[in-house]
Amino acid sequence: MDDLPPSPAQVPRHLLDDPAFVRALHERDFTTVFATAHDAGISFNRIAEACALKAERVSQIARGTAAVTALATVERISGGLRIPGALLGLAAQPWEDTAVHSTEPDLGDDPMKRRNLLCGALAAGLTAPALAALTAARTDVDQTLSPNVPQDLADLEAAAESYGYGYHGQAPTRVLADLVTDFTTLRPLLTVPQPAPVRARLCRTAGQMAGMTAIVLHDLGSRRESRAWFATATRAAAESGDPQLHSWVLAREAMVPLNYGAPRAAADLADQARQTASTRPTAAAVLAAAVAARAYALNNQSEQARAALTAADALMNRLPDSERSDTWLTYGEQKHHVHLSHAYTTLGDTRRARESQQRALELSAPTSTMTRTLLTIDGAACAHHDGDSEEACRRTVDALTALPVDYRTGLVRRRALDLYEAIPAQHHRERAIRELRDMLSA
DSSP: OOSSOOOTTOOOHHHHTOHHHHHHHHTTOHHHHHHHHHHTTOOHHHHHHHHTOOHHHHHHHHHTSSOOOOHHHHHHHHHHHTOOGGGGTOOOOTTSOTTTSOOOOOOOSOHHHHHHHHHHHHTTOSOHHHHHHHHHHHHHHHTTOSSOOOSOOHHHHHHHHHHTTOOTTSOHHHHHHHHHHHHHTHHHHHTSOOOHHHHHHHHHHHHHHHHHHHHHHHHTTOHHHHHHHHHHHHHHHHHHTOHHHHHHHHHHHHHHHHHTTOHHHHHHHHHHHHHHHTTSOOHHHHHHHHHHHHHHHHTTOHHHHHHHHHHHHHHHHHOOGGGOSSSSSSOOHHHHHHHHHHHHHHHTOHHHHHHHHHHHHHHSOTTOHHHHHHHHHHHHHHHHHTTOHHHHHHHHHHHHHTSOGGGSSHHHHHHHHHHHHHSOGGGTTSHHHHHHHHHHHO
16 A cells, blocks of 8 residues: 555554444544554554654543544544545545545536535545545636626526525535535536626626635635635626625635735735725725724734724715625624724724624624634733733633534634734743643644
């Protein structure tokens, strides 16, 4: 299977043919995987050595008192136990015979088959096969975004509107699979010549769906894929002739560098979005001003940040009711306070930040898992800013512990890591701060 010396914890071949063991691998049930390997004569110390884990942690995982969530850890387990990547939803590992263990997706032309394949590929997270499937779906449509187009768009427009309501308690990867499946149905429509108004509607729908796909990928922490989908959304929005959609895509794209350490790039995109939206009170215009405020705050441009916050509030006060619903494509009061919370937290204005956090939580549905967690972490950052770093870490650890495993990645993890990194090194030995560090490194 590989040219390397045998791993000290290489699982016996018969386990890879055992349906129960294979099912545990597909589900990434490492409690069963480690316990079964141990029963087969592989000590926890050998597993730990092979997978670069602590023996105590291996024992905890085998007992079900600890879990594996980090992709890097899954990859180390694959290599350490010599488990083919395909069985864990990974790309083929360097030591594998890739001709035997192919993970190349085949989405096919049948929508139901495509949906099932996408759901299966994404069940294990944003693995290499899953990203390949997403890229294939996006490029299929991206290559056809120019001259000619379709017929009846009512169902697709309704689908785009429904996706705008967000996760509704569903795992992000499930929403992603459904969204991309519907997005790919645009391809045959994009190849048929149609009148310009119909093409404009089609491109608008493509822009919305590609933009929302990018949002989910951003939330899951896949920045590169998110940017690629935003680029497709930008092309579709530009071709649709809808400046507000174009502005919305730019403002949402600005949130990728905003949340991942590049506030200057975020401010540039947000400024483009503001110019594209013009001064009309639209959802895109308010979003662009709010995102610009956050970017300026992170870039230590407090005067510009406060000016952008003033502009955002002024636009919000004039925003028509038709654009105030709580969706990804519109801009409600809840969303406004989520942005204000982060901007004021970054500026160190903890009084206003807490006011926005409280209001946003009041307006957030119980199923808004990621949003509520991000607001909690903002509140924790306010506690740190006011001098109580231990309380800040306790709140963050509690919030992450209460979160389903699928949500402990991407933006949530990045925001928690930002808090940890903001705490001076001399405090890193304190218990609550160590607990946050350990959770983030798991």
